[in-house]
Amino acid sequence: MAQHRRPRTTALALGVPLVLAAAGGLAHGFLPGSQPAASAATTAAPSWATATADGFASVNALGQNGTYGGRDGRLVTVKTLADLEKYATASEPYVIVVAATITMDPVGKEIKVQSDKTIIGSGTFGQIVGGGFFLGAGVHNVIIRNLTIRDAYQGVWNDKEHDFDAIQMDGAHHVWIDHNDLRHMADGLIDVRKDSTYVTVSWNKLSQDNKAFGIGWTDNVVTDITIHHNWVRETEQRNPSTDNAAHAHLYNNFLEDVAGTDINSSYGNYSRGATRMVLENSWFQGFKNPVIKDSTASIVQKGNTFVATSGRNESGGTAFDPKTYYAYTLDRTADVPALLKSGAGPRGSLGTTTTATTKAAATTLTVAKDGSGQYSTVQAAVNAVPAGNSSRVVISVKPGTYRELVKVPSNKPHVTIQGTGSSRGDTVIVYNNASGTPKPDGSGTYGTGGSATVAVEADDFQARNLTVSNDFDEAAHQDIAGQAVALRTAADKVFLDGVIVSGDQDTLLVDTAAKEKLGRVYMKNSYVVGNVDFIFGRATAVIDKSVITLKKRWNGTSAGYVTAPSTAANRKGILIANSTVNGDVSSASFYLGRPWHAGGDATLDPQTTVRNTSLSAAIKSAPWTDMSGFSWKDDRFAEYKNTGAGSGAASSERPQLTDAQAAGQEIADWLGDWTPSAA
Known part of the structure; x- marks a missing residue:
């Protein structure tokens, strides 16, 4: 008989109803995160509110x-x-x-x-x-x-x-x-x-x-x-x-x-x-x-x-x-x-409100390398966003390769960076810093977090229809540490929709503004490419309906780790759901994850859950491993109803959630009171 958990007795979300006269x-x-229409008379009820x-x-x-x-x-x-x-x-x-x-x-x-x-x-x-x-x-x-x-x-x-x-x-x-x-x-x-x-x-x-x-x-x-x-x-x-x-x-x-x-x-x-x-x-x-x-x-x-x-x-x-x-x-x-x-079941298109007037209220800044936009670099457009802005600013980036570093500082929330090409690959933001790369001013090296091509420190950020890449040449620079982040997030309510995040080691760093702060990231319909710890950090992060592509190392060998969570003990970590893990690498050469106790912090309780996901033969039959003296068995690593050649039955080396446990490890459990929607 299936086992079932006793539900929690405290609400996960706080808030007040939002009521506007019309x-x-x-x-x-x-x-949350949207803006009311300037005049209710100009808005029409969404179709789901009048359905019969x-x-x-x-x-x-x-x-x-x-x-x-x-x-x-x-x-x-x-x-x-x-x-x-x-x-x-x-x-x-x-x-x-x-x-x-x-x-x-x-x-x-x-x-x-x-x-x-x-x-x-x-x-x-x-x-x-x-x-x-x-x-x-x-x-x-x-x-x-x-x-x-x-x-x-x-x-x-x-x-x-x-x-x-x-x-x-x-x-x-x-x-x-x-x-x-x-x-x-x-x-x-x-x-x-x-x-x-x-x-x-x-x-x-x-x-x-x-x-x-x-x-x-x-x-x-x-x-x-x-x-x-x-x-x-x-x-x-x-x-x-x-x-x-x-x-x-x-x-x-x-x-x-x-x-x-x-x-x-x-x-x-x-x-x-x-x-x-x-x-x-x-x-x-x-x-x-x-x-x-x-x-x-x-x-x-x-x-x-x-x-x-x-x-x-x-x-x-x-x-x-x-x-x-x-x-x-x-x-x-x-x-x-x-x-x-x-x-059957709940649909993402029902119960969400995005009116035409709401969209019109957003400010749009255009970026084009050929000078046809307001700005020629993405960072110049970010710089133009006023500090403390209270409404959405969309930075619309025309197709092209933008070799630059981009930082969205914490005082500029509600920013969307969106490619305007026909595919994710048409608009590329790329740079090649690594953790060991010397800073130009001689003040040391960038470090892992500082190596990011794009760094997001502002809440309610969105990226859509573009590629963020770090193309650090590890083979040519074996003399320096090779962690090279493509995208670093250190904010709450970060929505990555239809993007490619590409690198080798430490590709996607999902961080928080501070250890005690909540940082939620929701990625869907996207690709993440890498080889070593390439989805990592302490944020509460969901990878949904996406493709995780395993990549060989600089010397052509196949060996790596998909995730390296460093989750606080009272937080959710990394959830991979409804996705695919594959790549042109050797069979049984990659782990799904290992526990990163950043700075040797024994109070952390790293968590990765992989569920309802297709795993290629590249995944090891014992898919979790230890890291820096910390045993994965002391932390939170589990699977649920995965499929494919790399999936496997429950064992001491391969924990599987019960149905009841899985009911408490769903996307909504990770995101709480936040409902990501395009803006």
């Missing part, structure tokens, strides 16, 4: 015309449990953007949501830990979207004592549950109970739970429900269990029981009592008893696919035609697994 009574909140449900939740009934949530109210952004509860339980309508990981206190708390609410996660960073939401009798017109709700599990698999659901409704109507990731709860993930009706559940991931989704629990045959495009995996029962539903329309769902895991399905879609169910174009993989029904219930099956299933697969009776209630379009059954693996 014309016509509609208000718009802006995420499909399926049965779209049907006009019980005095409610479809399901549109809080679109007629104000938009607020919340980061704390107190603020989330304040707005979710209010009598007036709200669009509530959850922009942090919020931990329920006490564990198992379910916020009693009132009518006319949209609760939506900001990008992929809105998370509810250790509890969920409750919609009571008469509550209506509620949308819950784009959230991760997880980890109320209390250590008992078939828990009869704790009714800690992700989303529970008792007598509610017109509810849309969409694009959520629901897992690791103490009872069920979704309960639609006590005559709740006009409900649509779409595009969600439901996983790692005993009971996934229960519907019914009265003798009344009332509930009308649509369940489409959900990925249900590694759940034992109620997938869903549908009891006495007047109309249950299930289509384009993907039910997956992964072979060889501790969680095994007991049944899939279950039609109980007087339920009438239509089940269309769904894919069942590895499930026991994939479709079952009571003798009194009906199931009409159309176009479903069953792979490696066993046991009962039943249909019979008469049902209904869903198109008499609402329009819908079926996807091909063969497309369902891939469609849902890529499309």
